[in-house]
Amino acid sequence: MNIFIQSLISGILIGGVYALIGIGLTIIFGVMRVINFAHGDLLMLGMYGTYYLFTLFNIDPFVSIVFTIPLMFLYGGFLQKFFINRVLGSLPQNQILLTIGMGLIMSNVVMLAFTSDYKILSTTYSSSSFNIMGISISSPLLISFAITAVITAALYWFLLKTDTGQAIRATAQDREAAQLMGINVKRMSIIAFGLGSALAGTAGALISPTYYIFPQVGSIFTLKAFVITVLGGMGSIVGATLGGILIGVAESIGGVYFGSGWKEVVVFVLFLLVLLFKPAGLMGKSNT
Amino acid sequence: MAILEIKHVSKFFGGLAANSDVSFEVEQGMIMGLIGPNGAGKTTLFNCITGYYPPSKGEIIFDGKTMNGLQPDKVCKLGMARTWQKVRPLAKMSVVDNVMVGALCRTNSLKVAREMAMEQVKVVRLDHRANFLAGGLPIGERKKLEVARVLATQPKLLLLDEVMGGLNPAESEEIIQLILDIRKLGITQMVIEHDMKAIMRISDRIVVLNSGEKLAEGSPEEIVKNTEVVAAYLGSE
Amino acid sequence: MTPTGGISALTKLFSTKPQKIISNLLIGADTTMKFPLNNNKGISSLAVITSLVIIALLFMLPNYVQSTYALHIMILIFINIVMGSSWNILGGYTGQYSVGHSAYFGVGAYTTLILMQFRQIPPWYGVWAGMLAALVIALIIGSICFRLRGPYFVLASIAVAEIFRVSALNLKDITNGAEGILTTEIPPFTINGTVITDFASKVPFYYTGLVFVLIVILATWLIQHSKLGYFFQAIREDQDAAHSLGISLTLYKNTALGISAILTSLAGSLYALYVGFIDPTTVLSLELSVSIVLICIIGGIGTIFGPIIGALVLVPLSEALRSNMVGEALISSGLVSAESKFGNFLTENLSHAHVLIYGILVVVVILFMPDGVLGFFRALSAKKHKETV
Numbered sequence: 023m024n025i026f027i028q029s030l031i032s033g034i035l036i037g038g039v040y041a042l043i044g045i046g047l048t049i050i051f052g053v054m055r056v057i058n059f060a061h062g063d064l065l066m067l068g069m070y071g072t073y074y075l076f077t078l079f080n081i082d083p084f085v086s087i088v089f090t091i092p093l094m095f096l097y098g099g100f101l102q103k104f105f106i107n108r109v110l111g112s113l114p115q116n117q118i119l120l121t122i123g124m125g126l127i128m129s130n131v132v133m134l135a136f137t138s139d140y141k142i143l144s145t146t147y148s149s150s151s152f153n154i155m156g157i158s159i160s161s162p163l164l165i166s167f168a169i170t171a172v173i174t175a176a177l178y179w180f181l182l183k184t185d186t187g188q189a190i191r192a193t194a195q196d197r198e199a200a201q202l203m204g205i206n207v208k209r210m211s212i213i214a215f216g217l218g219s220a221l222a223g224t225a226g227a228l229i230s231p232t233y234y235i236f237p238q239v240g241s242i243f244t245l246k247a248f249v250i251t252v253l254g255g256m257g258s259i260v261g262a263t264l265g266g267i268l269i270g271v272a273e274s275i276g277g278v279y280f281g282s283g284w285k286e287v288v289v290f291v292l293f294l295l296v297l298l299f300k301p302a303g304l305m306g307k308s309n310t
Numbered sequence: 311m312a313i314l315e316i317k318h319v320s321k322f323f324g325g326l327a328a329n330s331d332v333s334f335e336v337e338q339g340m341i342m343g344l345i346g347p348n349g350a351g352k353t354t355l356f357n358c359i360t361g362y363y364p365p366s367k368g369e370i371i372f373d374g375k376t377m378n379g380l381q382p383d384k385v386c387k388l389g390m391a392r393t394w395q396k397v398r399p400l401a402k403m404s405v406v407d408n409v410m411v412g413a414l415c416r417t418n419s420l421k422v423a424r425e426m427a428m429e430q431v432k433v434v435r436l437d438h439r440a441n442f443l444a445g446g447l448p449i450g451e452r453k454k455l456e457v458a459r460v461l462a463t464q465p466k467l468l469l470l471d472e473v474m475g476g477l478n479p480a481e482s483e484e485i486i487q488l489i490l491d492i493r494k495l496g497i498t499q500m501v502i503e504h505d506m507k508a509i510m511r512i513s514d515r516i517v518v519l520n521s522g523e524k525l526a527e528g529s530p531e532e533i534v535k536n537t538e539v540v541a542a543y544l545g546s547e
Numbered sequence: 548m549t550p551t552g553g554i555s556a557l558t559k560l561f562s563t564k565p566q567k568i569i570s571n572l573l574i575g576a577d578t579t580m581k582f583p584l585n586n587n588k589g590i591s592s593l594a595v596i597t598s599l600v601i602i603a604l605l606f607m608l609p610n611y612v613q614s615t616y617a618l619h620i621m622i623l624i625f626i627n628i629v630m631g632s633s634w635n636i637l638g639g640y641t642g643q644y645s646v647g648h649s650a651y652f653g654v655g656a657y658t659t660l661i662l663m664q665f666r667q668i669p670p671w672y673g674v675w676a677g678m679l680a681a682l683v684i685a686l687i688i689g690s691i692c693f694r695l696r697g698p699y700f701v702l703a704s705i706a707v708a709e710i711f712r713v714s715a716l717n718l719k720d721i722t723n724g725a726e727g728i729l730t731t732e733i734p735p736f737t738i739n740g741t742v743i744t745d746f747a748s749k750v751p752f753y754y755t756g757l758v759f760v761l762i763v764i765l766a767t768w769l770i771q772h773s774k775l776g777y778f779f780q781a782i783r784e785d786q787d788a789a790h791s792l793g794i795s796l797t798l799y800k801n802t803a804l805g806i807s808a809i810l811t812s813l814a815g816s817l818y819a820l821y822v823g824f825i826d827p828t829t830v831l832s833l834e835l836s837v838s839i840v841l842i843c844i845i846g847g848i849g850t851i852f853g854p855i856i857g858a859l860v861l862v863p864l865s866e867a868l869r870s871n872m873v874g875e876a877l878i879s880s881g882l883v884s885a886e887s888k889f890g891n892f893l894t895e896n897l898s899h900a901h902v903l904i905y906g907i908l909v910v911v912v913i914l915f916m917p918d919g920v921l922g923f924f925r926a927l928s929a930k931k932h933k934e935t936v
Contacts, residue, residue: 105914301695385791387793399785
């Protein structure tokens with residue numbers, strides 16, 4: 023029973039980070055209807071950035087998100103303006119291929135620059151944990167969950183209470199109508215991609231103390247991000263939040279009971295089941 | 311003899327009743343007009359009839375067979391074909407190839423299909439465009455292409471959804487003549503249209519839908535004098 | 548955030564119309580597209596003769612070319628043509644973009660090698676088993692994925708391929724997991740005791756590859772000129788319209804997938820036998836699936852020659868990078884000094900850069916040549932001849 027609760031808790035904690043990744047992806051899809059296959063690679067860039075800030079300048083990974091967020095935001099905006107924007111009217115298949123290509127470029131440039139060697143970011147607290155009633159809780163995971171919660175709350179506030187945030191939501195709901203009402207949808211797309219990238223990069227920063235860092239790490243997270251967003255409902259932020267936690271838990275418990283090699287299969291099978299039986303996801307937003 | 315019987319058909323989308331207890335019959339060889347203000351449920355009814363989605367309630371009987379739940383391809387094979395309110399040309403294929411796709415419903419031979427297709431292309435007077443890509447045609451010709459394409463499937467019943475929408479008067483007149491010619495071939499037709507003059511000219515009988523319900527049914531003269539029908543249109547103006 | 552004003556928004560709305568008209572005209576002008584025989588001349592006899600001459604030359608090539616490296620490149624090109632053309636049947640003609648085709652490649656590869664290495668079943672039977680396995684898997688995958696449209700189909704195809712890859716990693720008893728399978732020796736091919744060929748040299752692989760290419764091209768040509776071709780393309784152009792015209796979506800999509808899967812598994816089997824070593828990362832990876840799609844989109848989707856062009860571009864390019872030819876050429880030509888940092892960087896890393904080049908190619912093609920090389924040139928020539936096909 024202890025094992026169950028333990029894996030449940032660590033699943034929830036990692037699920038928080040997954041939720042960040044999923045929210046980023048769902049914002050991008052919501053506003054632009056683009057399926058961003060480079061999302062995991064944005065996370066990977068966040069990981070590497072955090073790693074070098076730590077090894078070169080001794081900046082703690084959790085502190086360094088202060089840099090990661092704006093930098094990744096700008097980078098994402100740049101990508102949208104010069105690449106993604108050109109295919110907004112094309113076939114979805116072409117959009118996916120474009121983002122796949124961009125992802126390949128990012129991961130392989132990193133590989134050329136920094137080699138494929140696995141890097142490990144060890145902080146003093148990387149492996150520390152503390153004990154509550156016999157359940158061991160990893161400290162870095164707990165801290166990242168806390169930060170995630172804060173960021174998510176800030177994001178909700180931004181989307182609900184600010185003008186720009188509401189404009190983004192309007193664009194996501196109905197692009198044409200938003201445009202007719204005077205919203206600069208091009209700008210919203212840039213902001214949305216910037217936001218999504220910032221969230222992905224931040225997620226990367228948050229998990230860097232507990233994950234191996236290597237150039238191909240992105241693809242695993244991209245697929246997970248999709249499962250999360252489809253599960254939660256493409257375009258629904260609440261759905262992505264719930265989906266992230268659900269996937270974190272499913273993976274954690276699945277890993278315990280089926281063996282860690284099969285963890286991913288659990289996630290993919292879940293993905294297929296959702297696509298088949300409730301493609302609109304838990305929060306069921308309308309899609310194509 | 312009724313080729314199509316619509317019996318108490320309802321279609322719900324969530325809480326919305328797009329069609330509500332609609333019943334009428336279409337006799338073989340006639341042209342039945344289907345009119346009503348926007349949102350009355352006309353296209354929804356077509357979609358139910360042709361199997362795009364099943365009706366929530368009621369029965370659809372074509373040529374004596376119950377059609378509920380049949381897939382659109384089976385519906386077409388049984389002899390019922392439809393055109394689309396928003397035209398759907400197979401854009402990267404030529405005009406002839408488009409119509410051949412319809413013809414291949416009835417034959418496996420490309421040669422025969424091509425002959426059948428060229429016949430229909432001539433009927434709708436698109437022969438000068440036979441080898442053009444469908445995606446490059448202007449709207450009037452796209453509509454004619456769609457008619458040629460469904461004619462190639464050798465339907466017994468043809469459902470035309472706003473086939474005159476977006477056409478200028480000369481183009482509309484061509485379509486009207488086409489519809490009358492199709493009747494001469496013995497093909498039954500049900501026509502959704504907003505062009506009242508056209509509907510009055512071509513229809514043998516008219517069914518009026520409003521907010522999902524059947525409001526009235528009768529000959530064109532009867533419908534024109536029906537105060538409820540007039541009110542429905544003026545009210546929604 | 549200031550409203551930009553209803554007028555400019557309205558202007559944007561109205562300005563899309565002329566753009567749409569222009570793009571319609573461009574499509575209309577792009578006439579020599581995919582489709583066959585609306586003209587009565589059929590295939591020109593010139594094309595037939597040229598093709599036969601080229602095929603004959605290719606058959607004679609190993610007699611005159613001794614370089615094993617040249618043969619090696621040709622074999623890789625053949626394998627790539629088969630991969631690309633097979634995908635083309637499902638993706639190019641039927642419009643279902645699977646980015647998980649490595650599943651069929653890998654199934655062919657693994658079935659053939661497992662039967663040969665662990666059961667001593669010769670590959671000329673193993674290849675058939677691979678095709679059968681690929682077909683079965685394709686039908687299962689089709690029944691799951693074809694309910695989904697567009698991007699969701701793409702995602703599902705990727706997820707399925709990943710399930711295969713991870714399973715191959717985990718089912719060590721069957722597949723040797725991450726260690727992969729290494730072939731020892733392919734038994735000589737005999738008929739009634741006479742040895743037709745052994746597999747010591749590259750030549751039998753060359754001919755097998757050539758035959759597979761001819762099979763795939765023939766299959767594509769037959770499809771294009773049959774009812775299947777019309778129905779596949781109709782599904783690609785407008786699925787709902789096709790459905791309403793009497794085309795059973797399930798039947799035809801699965802037919803396309805089945806044919807595509809079987810032919811892809813041929814490529815996988817040949818690759819496995821030729822290279823002699825497979826593992827989940829080489830034959831079941833997402834990178835492989837992407838490169839399969841890339842072969843088609845570079846050349847031009849939905850055409851017979853597109854995948855050929857794509858293979859002819861990709862294989863030499865990636866081989867040049869892999870073998871460091873580019874690096875060495877730059878150094879020996881004096882442009883880059885061997886001792887300089889850049890020179891060192893090139894020699895060490897360019898061989899790993901081929902995936903990076905794939906990525907760049909994908910981006911460039913999608914942004915600037917979405918119809919591939921063939922489509923690009925067609926669009927250019929279409930500006931000269933405006934009307935008929």
